[in-house]
Amino acid sequence: MMSDAPGGESLLFLTDEQLRQGIEAMFFAYRGFTADPDRILAGMAYGRAHHRAIHFINRAPGTTVNNLLILLGVTKQSLNRVLRTLVEDGLVESKVGKSDKRERHLYLTEAGEALERKLSDAQRARMRAAYRAAGPQAVAGFRQVLEAMMDNDLRRKYQVLKDSGT
Amino acid sequence: MMSDAPGGESLLFLTDEQLRQGIEAMFFAYRGFTADPDRILAGMAYGRAHHRAIHFINRAPGTTVNNLLILLGVTKQSLNRVLRTLVEDGLVESKVGKSDKRERHLYLTEAGEALERKLSDAQRARMRAAYRAAGPQAVAGFRQVLEAMMDNDLRRKYQVLKDSGT
DNA sequence: CAGTTTAAGTCAGTCTTGTTGACATTCCAA
DNA sequence: TTGGAATGTCAACAAGACTGACTTAAACTG
Numbered sequence: 001m002m003s004d005a006p007g008g009e010s011l012l013f014l015t016d017e018q019l020r021q022g023i024e025a026m027f028f029a030y031r032g033f034t035a036d037p038d039r040i041l042a043g044m045a046y047g048r049a050h051h052r053a054i055h056f057i058n059r060a061p062g063t064t065v066n067n068l069l070i071l072l073g074v075t076k077q078s079l080n081r082v083l084r085t086l087v088e089d090g091l092v093e094s095k096v097g098k099s100d101k102r103e104r105h106l107y108l109t110e111a112g113e114a115l116e117r118k119l120s121d122a123q124r125a126r127m128r129a130a131y132r133a134a135g136p137q138a139v140a141g142f143r144q145v146l147e148a149m150m151d152n153d154l155r156r157k158y159q160v161l162k163d164s165g166t
Numbered sequence: 167m168m169s170d171a172p173g174g175e176s177l178l179f180l181t182d183e184q185l186r187q188g189i190e191a192m193f194f195a196y197r198g199f200t201a202d203p204d205r206i207l208a209g210m211a212y213g214r215a216h217h218r219a220i221h222f223i224n225r226a227p228g229t230t231v232n233n234l235l236i237l238l239g240v241t242k243q244s245l246n247r248v249l250r251t252l253v254e255d256g257l258v259e260s261k262v263g264k265s266d267k268r269e270r271h272l273y274l275t276e277a278g279e280a281l282e283r284k285l286s287d288a289q290r291a292r293m294r295a296a297y298r299a300a301g302p303q304a305v306a307g308f309r310q311v312l313e314a315m316m317d318n319d320l321r322r323k324y325q326v327l328k329d330s331g332t
Numbered sequence: 333c334a335g336t337t338t339a340a341g342t343c344a345g346t347c348t349t350g351t352t353g354a355c356a357t358t359c360c361a362a
Numbered sequence: 363t364t365g366g367a368a369t370g371t372c373a374a375c376a377a378g379a380c381t382g383a384c385t386t387a388a389a390c391t392g
Contacts, residue, residue: 017331019290024327028320029312030196031239047348073197078350102358102369124185130314131180141307146195148296154194161190165183244379268339268388
């Protein structure tokens with residue numbers, strides 16, 4: 001089916017045209033990837049930034065603001081605005097650190113967890129459908145290429161998260 | 167919790183944990199994907215929006231404004247702001263349509279093509295490295311999952327572009 | 333032909349999310 | 363103990379998206 005050009009495929013499959021198709025696929029797919037949570041959040045006063053914060057706080061409860069902003073790749077000022085509204089609205093709790101009182105440790109409240117579930121359910125449903133359509137083998141390849149595409153420091157952070165999952 | 171189906175790797179590989187890893191991989195990879203062009207554009211007065219416009223005008227020379235804004239998924243007001251600066255700066259040419267004079271057909275000037283090359287060279291280099299690291303089989307899977315992740319109407323548009331690529 | 337629709341552009345205002353700069357608090361090490 | 367580094371907050375601003383209202387020109391349609 002797919003293995004064409006025996007011998008020369010390692011050259012053939014790296015044509016500019018093939019690469020460009022990959023670039024465009026990435027662009028369109030990311031739109032689909034964010035579409036469902038975006039729709040949910042559009043109603044409330046929240047956006048993608050809030051989703052990301054909620055996701056990673058859920059992922060690593062008790063994480064500090066500094067941790068979070070490195071993961072998200074934004075300035076602390078930018079993250080702070082998002083965090084402030086989430087705390088005000090009672091979705092996130094911010095606790096002063098015990099050993100280091102400069103730090104704030106972040107946790108989702110019950111309401112925060114409820115929203116997180118709503119958002120990630122939608123995103124997982126999309127992911128699940130795509131995985132099902134493509135099959136297990138394709139999923140393995142998908143993950144390999146994505147990991148290779150990350151910046152080095154982000155790949156490390158991703159690996160840490162991944163390993164902490166189980 | 168989850169009942170583990172006997173010999174059911176097709177079930178096992180769709181655990182919430184696996185899906186979540188895919189979601190995070192997508193998030194981090196997209197950051198890498200856009201990092202290089204973003205760095206190049208940061209110096210000039212341009213941003214990601216300009217890159218996208220330039221990319222698709224290069225991809226389909228003579229495309230109309232309406233075509234473009236459907237492809238990009240933004241409003242005409244938003245696209246117009248970007249397009250206006252590109253035309254003013256002599257990177258894009260806007261020609262009144264021959265058969266339908268309401269339409270404007272968009273083309274890159276030489277300067278526009280030069281910038282397009284600079285941007286896509288950087289992005290292709292990243293893509294090429296990721297493809298090389300992951301291997302041909304992984305690339306096929308990568309593309310399959312991405313296509314399955316797109317919204318239906320975008321997938322159609324993506325296919326049209328892909329087929330027009332040669 | 334008159335009336336409607338379509339394509340493009342513009343103006344004004346808002347929202348989200350990113351940025352810098354200035355600043356307070358806390359910790360730690362010289 | 364004092365000065366620097368780390369952590370987080372507040373304020374102001376910019377980019378880029380959005381909606382809504384409107385104009386102009388051209389094409390289509392009954």
